[in-house]
Amino acid sequence: MYRKKKMITLTIDSKQVTVPEGTTILEAARKIDIDIPTLCFLKEINEVGDCRMCLVEIEGVKGYKASCVYPVEEGLVVRTNTKDLIDTKRTILELLLSSHQKNCLTCVRSTNCRLQDLCRRFEIPDLEYEGQMPEADMDDSSECIVRNTAKCILCRRCVNVCKKVQGVSAIGNVNRGFNSKIGVALGMGMKDSTCVGCGQCVIHCPVGALVEKSNVGKLREALADKTKHVIIQTAPAVRATIGEEFGMPVGTLVTGKMVAALRRLGFDKIFDTDLGADMTIMEEATEFIERLNKGKNLPMITSCSSGWITFAEKFYPDLLNHLSSTKSPMEILGTLIKTYYAKKEGIDPKDIYSVALMPCSAKKAEIIRDELKLEGGIQAVDNVVTTREMARMLKEANIDLASLDDEEYDDPLGEATGAGHIFGTTGGVMEAALRSVSYILDGTEIKNVEFKQVRGTKGIKEAKINIAGKEHKIAVSQGLANASKILDEIREGKSPYSFVEIMTCPGGCINGGGQPIVDEYKASKIDVKALRAKALYKADKKAKHRKAHENQSVKKIYEDFIGKPNGKEAHRLLHTHYNKQEVYVEK
Ligand code: SF4
Ligand code: SF4
Ligand code: SF4
Structure with missing residues (x-):
């Protein structure tokens, strides 16, 4: 039975605070804006009291105590800043x-x-x-x-x-x-x-x-090489975070400023990975319908998060047939740059240097996968730089992103819909797919494009959807430990789902390993993931089109170059396969 927690009042540095029982002294102090220093503390992940930087003095209690693991008690009188404490921390x-x-x-x-x-x-x-x-x-x-x-x-x-x-x-x-x-x-x-x-x-x-691992040096060389046509694509999530590196509040959407900054840095073209995301939806949703019709390899699992692909290849090789064979948005756009765009502009693909600005460190390994090489063995993407690396490059070149006026992406690979924008947050790929599934199936346009059930920061989210009169259960997971729960069920043949989205990082790409690093104390005060996600939902709301199949550039690419989604040419250019990776797993 649910029992309301007892409230406890204590005094920290002469200030009273009342918190639920079970709260630690550290958390109670943070509630009244007292920043007790920490080094090892990470809420719910690393609460071990090892570094000793959070030591406090408690009246009547012998010795200093680690406040990150010491629970509050009624009437405690705590000091965080005595001379002896400060001297101790200086020694540490x-x-x-x-x-x-x-x-x-x-x-x-x-x-x-x-x-x-x-x-x-x-x-x-x-x-x-x-x-x-x-x-x-x-x-x-x-x-x-x-x-x-x-x-x-x-x-x-x-x-x-x-x-x-x-x-x-x-x-x-x-x-x-x-x-x-x-x-x-x-x-x-x-x-x-x-x-x-x-x-x-x-x-x-x-x-x-x-x-x-930085490849910024190679990018500098490419930008200085006059024989190279240097193109950059920008991932959905970067527009919601790179502003932080220039002093803007967490959750500021800076799409136009980011494009302007990249143009100042000298890129020949600036394209949007979100167009690749729209194409991913066209392919993935079509693939999903085909699997539903055949009743094979279900649930289908999304395949755009590269850490997840490596995880599947290392830990769940027996389930690789469940993964969508659609390439990631980055690889789709890279492929289009070196095939469609190169042909249209009459440029030898070997003279194109294709860069991806990504929120993710795992993408650095994705670009060198043999399975993703194009005709002649060339890579679709030559270099990945993270949000943090790009911010450093811009600062080095004296470009203050925050002060620039908005500029537009270039044609013909710069148009994206709201569906592409939300790929950067957990639930976004699923929501984008759901906006297009019925249209791809029988031309039905859905009216309400917002699927709130798959939004938010819960580890695993579930929803029921109706496709062609039949109800299907779907799931969205973030963080690979959560993904394992779904994967174990599939392995045991007990999965209730038809479609699953897996994102490697908690919160999705907005919290990827290449994103701006927010200090742990600041992160305890604001919901960084929710604020960044809100910025992408704002971009979605502002978009002229909000469904992937409404992207006019994508339509043209299919008409002029690829043919139909999941067709022969689409399979040659936009799909891939996966292989088991042997690794030593300590038991
Ligand atoms: S900035 Fe780098 S070198 Fe300096 S204290 Fe931090 S980790 Fe060490
Ligand atoms: S988080 Fe960094 S400092 Fe801490 S143990 Fe790991 S590598 Fe060392
Ligand atoms: S958390 Fe670090 S060590 Fe662990 S899988 Fe991710 S990159 Fe590798």
């Missing part, structure tokens, strides 16, 4: 720094690093002593992320995100004592591990010990 920071590779001037996390922030806040003086540095281990074997143990503070946030949110457990503690470090079992590199490249560990690492 000095000890951390004594074995830390302190190259802030060249570190990509500088100005957005929790350790650096705290050192500034606690006025850590010049360090007189250098501690013994543990043996540094730089692992850049993965296409997606780089791990540098010399900057690791052993907070274990990455380990628990990977295990609890993604259900992957690619990394963990290796060695003991002074040589303890975060790494892959058996001394393997990330490339050979179960890692899916999602970058969730990167956005939750408080320092620069985990970063995305």
Whole structure:
């Protein structure tokens, strides 16, 4: 039976606060805007009290207590800022720094690093002593992320995100004592591990010990090469987040400013991945109807999230036939750039350098997949840069995105519908597909295009839909640990669903591993995922067309070049296949 929680009143730094029982002192303090410093704390993921930065003094209680794990009690009197506490925290920071590779001037996390922030806040003086540095281990074997143990503070946030949110457990503690470090079992590199490249560990690492693998140097060279026609496409979710890197509030939609900024940087054409998303819907919805008719390989599962594809290939190879064979929006647009656009403009595809601005680190591995190579063995997309990397490039070129006036995407691959825009948030692919399924089936246009049941941040969302007079159950999941629950059911033959959307990252691409990193304290005050999603729903509402099949450029591409969705040419250019990946999984 539901029991209303008892309310508890306590005093923190002379201020009273009343919170439900079970709340920790840290959370109670945050309620009254007292920012007790933390390094290892991540709500519901890493509540271990290891780093000791959140220590507080409690009247009548012996010794300092870690506030992130200490529950409130009636009448407690807590101090967070006595001189002794501050001195203790200064010592903790000095000890951390004594074995830390302190190259802030060249570190990509500088100005957005929790350790650096705290050192500034606690006025850590010049360090007189250098501690013994543990043996540094730089692992850049993965296409997606780089791990540098010399900057690791052993907070274990990455380990628990990977295990609890993604259900992957690619990394963990290796060695003991002074040589303890975060790494892959058996001394393997990330490339050979179960890692899916999602970058969730990167956005939750408080320092620069985990970063995305950068290909920015290659992009600079391409932009300077006059023989290259350099094209960039921008993913749905980036327009809702890149403004944050230029001081704009979380959830600011900056589509036009982003296009203007990219034009200043020197791209020859700026196209919209959202057109690729609209085409994904045309293909995927048609494929879904075909599978329903044949009653085969159901439930069908979406295939646009690259971390999820790797996860399926590594953990659920027996279920690969359930995945839609439709390429991701990025790969569809890349393919159109090097085939349709190249032909139309009379450019040799080999002279095109195709770049994708993505919210995701896993996309860096997707572009080199053999299965996605085009005629002549060329890649459809030559380089992926993340939102964070692009923001750094723009700043380096003195381009202040926030101050620019809106500009439009280029033709002929710049037109997108609201359905394409919402691909960037959890539930968006499903909602976009549902807007077009009945039209593709029998030409029926649905009136209400908003499917609220599949929106929001719940781990697994379910809905019932009616297709051709028959009711179907569908599901939307975010975070791979949630996906596993659905996949296990399918494996056991117990799945009630016809169609499933799986997004690798919690919240979908708006919270991808390449997105702006929001400090944990700030993230506890605002709902970052909901605000970013709201920006995409705003873009959808503002769009001239809100269903993928209404995209006029997409119609023209089918008429002039591809033929019909799921036809022979569509299969040659817009579909792919998947293969089992052998990995060592520690039992
Ligand atoms: S991780 Fe932080 S403290 Fe360490 S070098 Fe980078 S910015 Fe500086
Ligand atoms: S990238 Fe994703 S799968 Fe790989 S270690 Fe990080 S959280 Fe785990
Ligand atoms: S890599 Fe980052 S998140 Fe992982 S333990 Fe080290 S500092 Fe913490």
